[in-house]
Amino acid sequence: MRLDRRNFIAWLETKKPDEVVGRKRDCILCPLGQFFREVAGHDVVISENGNGWKIDRGNGDRSLPWWAGNFAFRIDGEITDKITARQALHHLELADR
Numbered sequence: 459m460r461l462d463r464r465n466f467i468a469w470l471e472t473k474k475p476d477e478v479v480g481r482k483r484d485c486i487l488c489p490l491g492q493f494f495r496e497v498a499g500h501d502v503v504i505s506e507n508g509n510g511w512k513i514d515r516g517n518g519d520r521s522l523p524w525w526a527g528n529f530a531f532r533i534d535g536e537i538t539d540k541i542t543a544r545q546a547l548h549h550l551e552l553a554d555r
Contacts, residue, residue, distance in 0.1 A: 459498040461490070461513065463525050467550060469493050473543035480541045483534050489546045490526060504530055525550075 470489075473479055480489035485503045490513075494502045503514040504522070511527030512519040522530065532549040533541055 459494065461494075461523060461526055463523070463550075465497070466490070466493055466526075467547070469497060470543045470546050470550075475542065475544040477543050478540045479543050479546055480533070481539055482536045482541060483539075488530065489533060489541055490522075490530060506530070 470479060480492045481487045485491065485505045486501055488504050490504050491502055494500065494515075500515070502516075503519075505512055505514070505519075506527075507519075511522040511530050513522050513526075514520075521527075529546075529549055532552060533546070536545065538545075
């Protein structure tokens, strides 16, 4: 499955605003990881290796699209550990600026 911003937003919009969609600083349970788990049916690892944000689907890692890396960076800076759909959508909006 390709990581598509529109599909990720559509997935977040199916959630209640206060529903937890992931955890910050968790390479598998972050919102992007939870999206893959629910939509594609398998776990992925989202991580930053010093050269940018990567996604590993089990067969090697690839760079995340710019918007997704920016999103992951912003989510990891959140004060709360649990990230709600509302927070995630807000950070996606900020990533556009």
